[in-house]
Amino acid sequence: MIYEIAEIDITPGSENQFELAVKEASKQFRNAKGCQSLKLERCIENRSRYHLVVGWNSVEDHMESFRNSEGFQVWRQLASPFFSSPPRVEHYESILDAF
Numbered sequence: 001m002i003y004e005i006a007e008i009d010i011t012p013g014s015e016n017q018f019e020l021a022v023k024e025a026s027k028q029f030r031n032a033k034g035c036q037s038l039k040l041e042r043c044i045e046n047r048s049r050y051h052l053v054v055g056w057n058s059v060e061d062h063m064e065s066f067r068n069s070e071g072f073q074v075w076r077q078l079a080s081p082f083f084s085s086p087p088r089v090e091h092y093e094s095i096l097d098a099f
Helices: 015-030 059-066 070-082
Strands: 002-009 035-042 049-056 088-093
Touching (some): 015 035, 015 049, 015 070, 049 059
């Protein structure tokens, strides 16, 4: 499994609405080919910064299957009105799970 980690900065003051939008959009991820998990993490020091962490079977499941799906369009319609800048997205693989 690989992890998509999207760092998302949103417009200050819209945190609650953004969190509700991600909760609603999570249905699109749940139904996506190869999607295994989704969590939203909020930064302690910068309350308008989030990490969306999505577990995928492969980079292709994210970048090809999901990004070209109607579910991705729904996700963007729900969440993007709150973005203060485009999300920064990278893919990670686990190297060490020590404890």
